[in-house]
Amino acid sequence: MIGVDMWADVRCPWCWIGMRRLQRARGALPEQVRVRRRSFLLEPEGPVSPGRATAHVARSEWGMTAEQWESKSRHIRSVGRAEGVEINLDGAVMFDSRRIHRLLKLAEATDSVDTDAAWDSAFAAHFGHNRNLGEAETLRELATSWSVDGVGLEHALAGASFADEVIGDQEDARRLAISSVPTIVAADGRQISGMAPLDELTDFLAAAGVVS
Template identity: 60%
Template sequence: MIDLDVWADVRCPWCWIGLRRLRRAASVLGEPLHVRRRSFLLEPDGPVSPGQTTATVATSEWGLSSAQWESTSRRLRTEGRREGLDLAVDGALMFDSRPVHRLLKLAAVTDHIDAEAAWDATFAAHFIRNERLGDVGVLRAMAAGWGLRAEEIDGALAGGAFSEEVAHDLREAQRLSVESVPTVVAPDGRRVSGAAPVEDLVRFMAAAGAVR
């Protein structure tokens, strides 16, 4: 068993790419992969421009020129295709991912839910279909598709349930100086970027004692 903690945000395309690479690295080692998904917020105070496309925000708020963003977007799309992902990153909409993290925490402790599939489904909604994940109705429909019950979904979206679990992950990220995602942490404390090449992830897992 490969046992890892991974800090990630569903708004981060590299986090989805990294998830695919972690799975491939585990396959190379011939071991099952167990990932504890830890919440991270790219914008802890919420997005400055909710509902705007990533391409628009990149050139209006992040200080990138159109050419610089196109280069970044092209690289993300190329790396995504290598992992079987057809990313529509330009049209991905800004949203506060905190409610989604609460839903994902709920999925992780619900026996009949595949939490990894829920993360994949969220990434796909954001980066392939460019759904409005800042819309409560969209979130309800998405979480229902995972198999969660309506009352559970509403409890998590209301902000009480699983808020502390998300906050705990954010405090742990600060304590460990996790400043970018995806960040992978092994049982011995060593870490690596989850966006690293598969070969590097294989070496990391083997050397850091992640295989038990």
């Protein structure tokens, strides 16, 4: 089995696109590829303007003109469609992603949950349906759709569990000089952007080597 790590943030549209592209690369190989999902926080302490639409923040805080933002948003939508995802970037709400990352760690630790599907549904909720993943009730609904609920869910929401794992991923990213996502890392330390062309991703996975 080939093993790689992939750092991503649910708030990053390129990470959803990269995850889908990586799935295609995995499918092109005869060997099974295990991807360990790693948390990367674009804003480790949370956004300056939680609850505000990305389009508004881009123009009011990032200094982009309406034309610049529309060009960027249109490009991301186009690349997303090529990978089979519809991204409504304009209406995506800014939120603190620490809690959703804790829930995704809980999902990964739950044998009955497909971690890849959980990540995909989190991206779809944020970018496809523009759900506010900063709201606890929305997160509960999402986790319940993965068949994750009960005390474990509440502990993860509150930060009583999986907080250290999320912090550990962030520290590992810093140690490996990962400054942007999506980034994929092989066992030997080689790195590649998750947005690399499909053939480059496939070659990277093929050369990553088998892990136990």
